[in-house]
Amino acid sequence: MQKHDNLFANPLNKVADFKFDESVVDVFPDMIQRSVPGYESIIHTIGELAKSVVTEDSNVYDLGCSLGAASLSVARATESKRCNIIGVDSSQAMVERCKRMVQAFNLPNPIDIIQQNAQDTTIVNGSMVIMNFTLQFIPPSDRAALLAKIYEGLNPGGVLVLSEKIKHPTVAGNELLIDLHHQFKRNNGYSELEVSQKRASLEKVMLTDTFAEHEKRLLEAGFSDVVMWFKCYNFTSLVAIK
Secondary structure: OOOOOOOOOOOOOOOOOOOOOOHHHHHHHHHHHHHHHOOOHHHHHHHHHHHOOOOOEEEEEEEEOOOOOOHHHHHOOOOOOEEEEEEEEEHHHHHHHHHHHHHHHOOOOEEEEEEEOOOHOOOOOEEEEEOOHHHHHHHHHHHHHHHHHHHHHEEEEEEEEEEEEEOOOOOOHHHHHHHHHHHHOOOOOOOOHHHHHHHHHHHHOOOOHHHHHHHHHHHHHEEEEEEEEEEEEEEEEEEEOO
């Protein structure tokens, strides 16, 4: 039974910057389901995409794999193909828990979990790279180089699945989307205090871009097409095709 996310339920004297430590790992499945609209659909569709784009004996990279939801979706979807799935996360707490989770399943394609920064991961023979709400936590100065490295490591026809919280280019439009997202969280049982303190915790850690900024960066990295296949409020998922 998953633990209930109440990390921000009580008033805090000082709201610390958000980090993926043991306390977050303990409640992460509940947190992500109640905080990210369409999360289950995104995870399911990553598996559906894998069915068509993952090729025999290629590598699939899940950068910022957290507890392995996307990796597991790919592993189950590629039962008829032999491929290598590599989950990467910088959080030791996430990696330790993720290893235990994936080992609990008898998977057609095994998943290797390693602790590493996405910027330090070597991408080779890739048919699919997944960054599911990961790029937004990487320093903006590192993003273009990371995407260029991913592009170089993908095989022709390979794809990058990039899911992100984005910002709207106008202040009024951005506030509208933020308000809708906060109401989504309230409807899922978060209090006004929890919404406010979580926002403060993420303010300096999760730095979002507009869709236009993502698209420009991906095209400059070399991708031939950028397809927005999912959007709800200020959350989106893109497929960039090599």
